[in-house]
Structures are given as structure tokens and as C-alpha cells.
Amino acid sequence: MKKRIRYLLSWFISCVLITLGFVRRAKKRALKGEYILSLYYHAPGKELFEFCVLWLKKNNFKVIGQEDILAIVKTEAPIPNGAAIITVDDGWSSNYENVAGIAHKYNVPVTIFVSTEPIENGNYWWPYVNAAISKNLTNETIESLKLLPNNEREKIITQIKQQVTLERQAMTVDQVKEIAKTGLVTIGGHTITHPILPKCDSGTAYQEIKLSKNIIEAWLEKEIITFAYPNGDYTQREITFLEQSGFQLAYTTKPFLLNKEALKSPFTLPRHAIIENISHAEAICRMCGVWQRFF
Template sequence: MFKIWGKVKRKFRTIYASLIGRLLIALGFPKKIKRKALRGDFILSIYFHNPDKWLFEFCVKWLRENRFSFLSEDDIIAIANKEIPFPKGGVLLTVDDGWESNEENVIAVAKKQKVPVTIFVTTGAIESGNYWWPYVTKAREHKMSFPTVEELKKIPNIEREQVLKIIKRKISIEKQALDLGQLKKASKSKYIKISAHTANHPILVNCEDEEAFQEIKKSKLQIEEWLKIPVNSFAYPNGDYSNREIEYLKQLNFSSAYTTEPVYLTKERFQKIYQLPRFCVFEDISKAEAICRMTGVWQRFFK
């Protein structure tokens, strides 16, 4: 009953949001943003998690049809270092976590459409096959009296891990993350860049100093060992960070880092290379909402 009601609510939300998205498009908001982007006011920095194939492919095609130019992570660093000019109509596509379905729904599409995509992977999930929050969600679905995912994101990491140990003794889930073979295969494509997203996806600001440092360091070194490539970009889990995390990234020779702050990537924002913003395109949304989210229109009115 819990799962059925959840599906009904998501369906209603998708329909309602689609109507709002169509209204925003009819009022010309995305068109205004497009004009500003194409004249070089800012770059659209966009990220996904676990999109369906149709959604990711739609986004890529819409951006291309509207004359946006796809940028790689290397391009972003070159722009920051003023090695290449700030682009007109630039767009950056990134994906967080490294879900198994990314192989077909993102990686294959990126290769087919010939667009660069950076995937920030959680190395512990690549090894174990799973992330921590689906365990919590399933436990809640079984009406077990555990905190919600959002509640666990707000407590000290050591306490979160203690709760997870109990949950994992009671709950099992199927493999959800890319495995090492899939990751190696993806990294061989010139369109796919693999970068770091911590070892275990904790909320870094809830970690003790050494723990936070090791979460970042281990993910970088593990990817470099697996794929024999340099790893120099990072995405903060849940978008949470502090000056401490920025200092750790500098110590570990990262060149850039991404938040989940939903604002435009302007020339001025490049001065904060470890705090680059991104607009999120969530799963289970309509084409209209996706357009509004990619262009940052949706975030002006809604969270």
C-alpha cells in the first residue's frame, strides 16, 4: 500500500508540474534564458542522477536543437584558467553517483549523440553494488521504525553509520550501481569522464576532520588506480560542503568541485572554482519541466 500510494503521488506531481512547465514555456521564460546564454552571459551547468533514457536523450537533443555547445570538464578548467574564451551558449552535463542504469541511459546516449559527460562516482558503491539511502527507503517501506533519509543526512556521520549497520542486517537490496567492469568500459570513451564523489557518499559536513579528508582522498586514489587516469574534479554529496572541504580538495590537487546550488555559471563564479553551481534535472518529470529545470527557470519559482 505504501509503494502504491507513493506511485500515485508521483504521478499526480508529474502531471501538475508538467502543466506549470508548459505555462512557463508559453510565457517565454526559457526563451529569454536561451537568448542570454547564447550571447555569452553564462553557462548552463546541469546534473542528473538516474535518468530514464528518453529523458536524458530528450535533454541532449533539445539543447542541441537550441544551438547550445556542449562543454567537457577539461573545457571548464581551460575557461577557468583563461586558456580558452568564455563560450556563447555553453552547457555542461554531469551525473552524480554512478547508477547501473547510467550505462544504457546516459553513457550509451552520450556516445551516440557525441556529447561529453562527467560522471561523479561513489567508489564504495562501485565495489559493493549499492548506495546507503535505498536501504533506508526499503526499511521505511516495510514500516520499520528507522529515521528517514533526510533525517539521517542531518546527524553526525558516525551515528548515521550505526543506524545503517542495523538496517543492513535486516534488509537486502539488488545491485544498483555500476560495477568496475562497466566503469572501465565507460572510461574508455572519449565522451565520458569519471570523477570523484567520495568513497561512501556521507554528508561531508557531518564527518570528523580525518574522516572527511579520507572520504575525498580514497575516492580519488581508487578511481586513479582502477582506471589509470588523473582525477581532478569532485562533486559534493548532497551539495553540502564547508571551507574545510575546499581546503582538503586543494591539498589533494583537485582542480574543480561542484555544488548543487541552482544558479548560472557566470564568469564571476569561475573565481570560486571549488563552488561551481549546477541545475538538477530530476527523474520522473515531464519534458516541459525538464526544459524549465535545465534553463534554471523552474528554480526561480520552486525548490
């Protein structure tokens, strides 16, 4: 019931924002090259993701890739008129069809940031917590665990995993290799185990960043240059580790505009979240950055 109320209320608010011209004005600015529509998803449904791709195409936006962003950062190219970039965090199994499949169908580049351990073993850590909560096996919550030092969080997760069994929810290594060969899907780094990096000691944080890059490059037999911070959390320490590891771009979850000023800081690039199970109207408002101005 709460989800249904949230859906309807958000749809109504989005329709008001569209009617009042906020989307039209934001779209006009983006089409003039004032900023890039910087979008990120996690596990979007096929219908929603396809709608977003088609909306971009129908409204004269061109989806660009990481090499294009890097060229703009290096001032080797200007911000194109009507540019958008699509990124996806984690590497959920549904991404294989709902994201990579749609990217191939409409010939648009996307970037999927994957954590290597879940891709190898099947699951991220927080679905185990959700399963344990549903079975009354723990009093912990995902948000409370994110606040703990990483070694303490890992001990609790290890205990939970001994009590909970899950079916695979992440893509496989073979699927990651397959979609990367198309040339439309770029694979980026997202650490090994998806920890909250500032909660890690320096040695662990560096290994999470550096080794994840090494593993993905071994899978794909090519260099990867782009990274997304798990949970969007980082400090200057993590930026330094990324630079030392050979990354050239990194994305946050800060809901700001990806404009000329933001592009001056290539390791803190902002993105607008397109969450699951929302109306088309809300998706439009989120893509244009209008929703984030008010909520």
C-alpha cells in the same frame, strides 16, 4: 496519485513559463555566452536524457567537458556561446545505458561522479533505508539520518544492512572502466561512502575525499580533477581538503547560473537539477535555469 498530480501541475506551470517567453529569453542569454547551462542528473530514464541531449543540439548548444571548464576557470578560454555541461551524480547502474550509451550515440561529453564503495559493493546507503522503511524495520528517515554525526549514521546503517538484502543498483568497476575509455565519459570523485561531509570529523572527511581520488585513479590509470559534494553539502574545510588532494573543480547543488562570477570560485560551481520522471516542458525550464527562479 501524488506523483501524477505533481507531474501534471508542473507540466502546466512549465508550459506557462515557456509561453510567457522566460525560456526564450534565458536561452538567448546563454547562446550569447552570458552563462553556461550547468546540468546534473542522478538516474535519468533513457527517454528523458535523450530528449535533453537532442534539445540542446537542436537549439544550437554545444556540450563541453571538464577540461573546457578548467580552461575557462584559468582564463585560458572565454565562455563559449551556447555552452552546456552535463554531469551525473552517484553512478547508478542505469547510467551505463541511459547516460553513457546516449553520450556515445550523440557524441557528447558527460561527467559521472561516483562513490567508490557502492561501485565496488553494489549499493549506496539510502536504498537500504528505504527498504527498511517499507518493511517497517526502522523509524529513521533518509533526511533524519543526514542530520546525524557521521559515526552515528554509519552505526544505524550497519544495523539496517544486517536486516535488508538488495540487488545491485550501482555500476560495476568494470563498467566504470569501460565507459571511461570512450573518451566521452569523465569519471569524477564523489567520496568513498557518500557521507554528508560536514557531519564527518576532519580525518574521515579528508580520507573520504583523498582516498576516493586514489581509488578511481587506480581504476582508470589516469588523474581525475573534478568532484561533486554528496548531497551538495560542504564547508571551507572540504574545499581545503579538495585542494590538498589535487582536485581542481568541484560542483555543488546550488541552483545558480554558471556565469563569469561563479567561475571565479572553481570549488563551488553551481548546477541545475534535472530530476527524474518530469515532463519535457519542465526539463526545458530546468535546463535553462527558469524553473529555479520560481521554485
